[in-house]
Each structure stands twice: as C-alpha cells, then as structure tokens.
Amino acid sequence: MGKIIVVDDEKIVTSAFKTLLKVEGFDDAHFFNKPKEAVEFLKSNTPDLIVSDFMMPDMNGLEFLTEAKKLHPEVSMILLTGYADKENAIKAINEIGLYKYIEKPWDNDDLIMNIKNGIERSNLLSKLREKISELEIAKQKLQDYSEKLEDMVAQRTAELTAANLKLSGIINYCADGIIIIDRHGIIEQVNPACENMTGLSEVALCHMKLQEIAYSENVDFNKSGKNREGIFGLGSERSEILIRDCYIRNSLSDKRIPVEINFASISTSEKERYVGVIRDVSLQKDTERLRDDFIATLTHDLRTPLLAAIQTLKFFLDGSLGDLEDKQRVLLSTMLQSNEDLLGLVNALLEVYKFESGKLSLCKTLFPVKDLITQCFDELKPLADKKELDFVLNSDIDESVKILADKGEIKRVIINLCGNAVNYTNKGGRIEVFARADEGDFIFSVADNGNGIPKEDIPHLFMRFSQGTSKKRSTGTGLGLYLSRQIVEAHEGKIWLESKINKGSEFSFLLPNIVQDKVEVING
Numbered sequence: 001m002g003k004i005i006v007v008d009d010e011k012i013v014t015s016a017f018k019t020l021l022k023v024e025g026f027d028d029a030h031f032f033n034k035p036k037e038a039v040e041f042l043k044s045n046t047p048d049l050i051v052s053d054f055m056m057p058d059m060n061g062l063e064f065l066t067e068a069k070k071l072h073p074e075v076s077m078i079l080l081t082g083y084a085d086k087e088n089a090i091k092a093i094n095e096i097g098l099y100k101y102i103e104k105p106w107d108n109d110d111l112i113m114n115i116k117n118g119i120e121r122s123n124l125l126s127k128l129r130e131k132i133s134e135l136e137i138a139k140q141k142l143q144d145y146s147e148k149l150e151d152m153v154a155q156r157t158a159e160l161t162a163a164n165l166k167l168s169g170i171i172n173y174c175a176d177g178i179i180i181i182d183r184h185g186i187i188e189q190v191n192p193a194c195e196n197m198t199g200l201s202e203v204a205l206c207h208m209k210l211q212e213i214a215y216s217e218n219v220d221f222n223k224s225g226k227n228r229e230g231i232f233g234l235g236s237e238r239s240e241i242l243i244r245d246c247y248i249r250n251s252l253s254d255k256r257i258p259v260e261i262n263f264a265s266i267s268t269s270e271k272e273r274y275v276g277v278i279r280d281v282s283l284q285k286d287t288e289r290l291r292d293d294f295i296a297t298l299t300h301d302l303r304t305p306l307l308a309a310i311q312t313l314k315f316f317l318d319g320s321l322g323d324l325e326d327k328q329r330v331l332l333s334t335m336l337q338s339n340e341d342l343l344g345l346v347n348a349l350l351e352v353y354k355f356e357s358g359k360l361s362l363c364k365t366l367f368p369v370k371d372l373i374t375q376c377f378d379e380l381k382p383l384a385d386k387k388e389l390d391f392v393l394n395s396d397i398d399e400s401v402k403i404l405a406d407k408g409e410i411k412r413v414i415i416n417l418c419g420n421a422v423n424y425t426n427k428g429g430r431i432e433v434f435a436r437a438d439e440g441d442f443i444f445s446v447a448d449n450g451n452g453i454p455k456e457d458i459p460h461l462f463m464r465f466s467q468g469t470s471k472k473r474s475t476g477t478g479l480g481l482y483l484s485r486q487i488v489e490a491h492e493g494k495i496w497l498e499s500k501i502n503k504g505s506e507f508s509f510l511l512p513n514i515v516q517d518k519v520e521v522i523n524g
Contacts, residue, residue, distance in 0.1 A: 258281050
C-alpha cells in the first residue's frame with residue numbers, strides 16, 4: 001500500500017489519521033508531532049507519501065517539506081492548511097513542488113483518494129527516475145562503445161589496407177598468371193604475368209572470352225550456363241577444377257604456351273565468379289618429352305637382345321640343342337619366364353610412349369564382339385579355376401553384333417581388367433563379366449567380391465605407375481590400368497571404377513557409337 005509519513009503538532013489530528021488509515025488498510029504509516037523528529041526519520045527511510053500540517057511551532061510545514069524535498073525529491077507531499085493559509089499553500093506548491101494542499105476540515109473520501117493518488121504518483125516518479133538513470137548509463141556505454149568502435153574501425157581499416165597492399169604485391173609480382181572470369185567465361189581482371197603470357201594488356205583482355213586466348217583438347221571452353229553451372233561445369237557441387245593439357249595463345253609471338261589452369265569459385269550472392277591460376281608448364285613438358293624419348297629409345301633397344309635371349313632359351317627347351325636334365329630345364333624355364341616378363345614391361349612402356357606422344361594409330365576393323373569376349377574369357381578361365389574362383393560370363397550380345405574398333409587394343413583392355421580381377425580376388429571368390437550393346441554403345445564390366453579399394457585411392461588407379469592401394473601394393477608395373485584408360489579414351493570412350501571396402505570392385509568401360517551394321521576398315 002505504501003509507506004506514509006504524517007506530521008502534525010496536534011496529537012488529536014495524528015490520532016485521527018492513524019484511525020482513518022488503519023481502516024483503509026494502510027499498515028505502513030508513521031506519525032510525528034514534531035517536524036524535526038520526522039526529518040531525522042526521513043534521513044534513513046524512504047516514504048511514498050508525506051502529509052504535513054502548515055502551522056507548527058518549531059518548524060512550519062513549508063520549512064519541513066523543504067527539508068523533506070531535499071532528502072526525497074520524487075516523494076509526493078500533501079500540505080494541510082486552514083482557509084486563511086490558502087495563499088501560502090499555493091505559493092508552496094509553486095516553490096517547493098507540492099503534490100496537493102487540502103483545507104481543514106477535510107472530507108475523508110477526498111483525503112483517501114488523494115493519498116492513494118499521491119502514492120501512485122511517487123511510485124511512477126521513482127520508476128521514471130530509474131529509467132532515466134538506466135538511459136543515462138546506456139547512453140554512456142553507447143558513447144564509450146562508439147569511441148571504441150571508431151578505434152576498431154580505424155585499426156581494421158589499416159589492417160585491410162596493409163593486407164590489400166600485400167595481396168596486390170603478390171598478384172602483381174606472381175610468376176603465375178592470375179585471371180578472374182564470370183560464369184560465362186568473360187574475363188574481368190588479370191595480372192601482369194597473364195598479360196605477358198597472352199601478349200595483351202589488361203584493357204584489351206577484359207570483356208574478352210577465355211576461349212579467345214586459351215584452348216584445351218580435354219575441356220570444352222564454350223560450356224557454360226547449363227543448369228546454372230559455371231564454365232567447365234563448376235557449380236555448387238564443385239568448388240575448384242584443374243585443367244591440364246591447356247594452351248595459351250600469345251598474340252605477339254603467335255606461339256602456344258602449355259599451361260595448367262586451376263580454377264576456384266569466388267562466387268557471391270550477387271554474381272558467380274572464378275579465379276584461375278595459370279602456370280606455364282613449358283619446362284615440365286620439355287622434361288617429360290626428354291624422359292619419354294629416353295624411355296622409348298631404351299625400351300626399343302632392349303627388345304632386340306630380349307627377343308634373342310628368349311628365342312635361344314626356347315631352342316634349349318624344345319630340344320633343338322640337345323637333351324636337358326630336369327634341373328636344367330627348370331632353371332631355363334625360369335629364365336625364359338623372367339625374360340618374357342621383362343619383354344612385356346618393355347612393350348608396355350613402348351605402348352605408353354606411343355599413346356602419349358600421339359604416334360599410335362588405331363587400326364579399327366569391324367568384328368564380332370562376342371567372339372572377342374569369349375576368347376578373352378576362355379584364356380583366363382584356367383587361371384580362375386586354379387584359384388577355385390567362380391568365373392561367370394553374362395552377355396546378352398547376339399553373335400551377329402559387330403563393333404568398329406581396334407580389336408587388339410580392346411582385347412588388351414578386357415584381358416587387363418579381367419586379369420586383375422582374377423589376380424586380386426581371394427581364393428573361392430566370385431567374378432562376373434558383363435557385356436551388352438545399348439543403342440550403338442558397347443558397355444563392358446567385370447565385378448568381383450574381393451577386398452575392395454578405398455575411396456581415396458580410386459582417382460589414382462588409372463594414373464601411370466599406380467601400384468595397388470594405400471593398404472596393399474601390387475607387384476606389377478602400374479601401367480595396365482593406365483594403358484587401358486589411354487586405349488578407351490582413344491576410342492572416345494570412358495572407363496571408371498566403383499568399389500566398396502570388403503564388398504568388391506566393378507571396373508567398367510563404355511565405347512560410344514561403335515556398333516556397326518556393315519563391314520568396313522578404318523585406319524586412324
């Protein structure tokens with residue numbers, strides 16, 4: 001209900017107040033007949049309402065309320081006056097800021113209503129003062145934060161300026177070309193190294209398309225915008241792409257510079273962009289060419305002595321040079337096998353060189369593909385039986401179906417894929433060979449239930465000299481799958497692998513548009 005202070009020098013008045021307030025339910029009321037005692041009480045207590053008489057001997061009502069106002073500015077104060085003191089009461093309201101003055105004798109209902117309103121006013125003023133204090137504190141905090149924010153912004157701006165200067169220095173003095181394009185391949189920005197590669201200034205390059213200065217045998221530079229994908233198929237699922245076997249045209253020297261371009265997305269909510277780092281790989285290409293020429297020369301020169309050694313050993317083993325003892329025959333057979341393995345490695349290296357140098361021409365003929373598959377299957381069946389493998393051929397290809405391809409090279413791919421499955425499938429396992437023709441395309445797969453290949457090793461299996469996985473290495477040359485990929489891609493096909501650990505692997509390749517209806521021979 002609120003704390004009330006009543007001050008009047010007449011005890012009968014304070015007694016009447018006590019009875020009235022008690023009847024109205026005001027339990028926290030304090031009564032004083034001497035104003036000075038009331039002042040001392042107010043020094044340690046905060047009331048919600050003060051009621052004071054005007055005429056008192058030691059300290060009149062105006063003096064008392066002035067002291068009370070100093071102690072509690074927001075407290076509502078009511079002054080009791082006689083009719084003759086009405087003018088003094090009005091003056092006190094203006095000077096001291098009293099809430100009300102009530103003339104004696106008062107009406108009880110009117111008095112109680114003013115008391116309640118006064119208490120409510122005190123509470124509202126108190127809350128208002130608290131809010132004002134909170135706002136002042138918040139204002140000060142905001143001012144402090146604003147000052148700190150200015151310092152932070154200045155510091156961050158300085159850091160960003162330094163970072164931009166550093167980045168600009170890196171970009172401008174980088175030996176690799178740096179280019180920024182939009183999703184349609186239109187050039188937006190280049191660095192000096194890119195200008196040197198192309199022989200064009202940044203002004204001339206901007207707004208040109210990437211395919212006007214670069215081309216690749218493996219990537220369609222005109223591909224863009226399909227299904228909201230960026231150039232080269234960069235989109236939400238692919239954040240970067242590395243383009244190999246790419247060339248930059250230099251407009252000044254009219255030369256082509258072999259490069260590798262690594263593109264990464266720098267898209268924002270407003271625009272799709274890609275930054276590309278262009279690296280000149282001329283020296284690397286020259287080194288690779290010298291290495292490949294060396295390997296080609298070396299392996300070619302090795303074939304003659306190897307063939308001679310193999311033929312000589314065969315003369316010994318077939319009895320042309322006399323009878324052999326059992327121990328001699330075993331030893332010579334081992335030597336023959338080792339020399340034939342070495343000859344196989346030499347031939348594989350030569351094939352790799354021919355494919356990479358572009359010196360191998362496919363000899364495409366039209367032949368029954370089912371006969372080739374059956375022949376390969378029959379050659380490997382004894383090896384599968386020796387390991388107690390369930391080796392199954394599933395083919396719905398009719399005997400009359402023919403494909404136009406290099407028969408010898410396709411056989412090499414099939415033998416290699418099926419041979420790997422036989423070699424790496426555990427004893428008692430199962431291997432299934434699938435072949436079918438689908439709307440002019442030839443599709444071949446070989447699936448096993450072996451140990452499988454880790455996902456992280458799959459991208460490396462079709463690379464040169466890849467030997468097995470990170471868990472298990474093979475004893476082969478690491479060229480079989482690489483050669484298979486080269487052969488399939490030379491037929492404009494695709495080869496791939498699907499594998500799961502402890503469930504097996506499935507190698508597949510697809511040769512598009514090779515099923516033919518009439519016999520013809522194409523060399524190319």
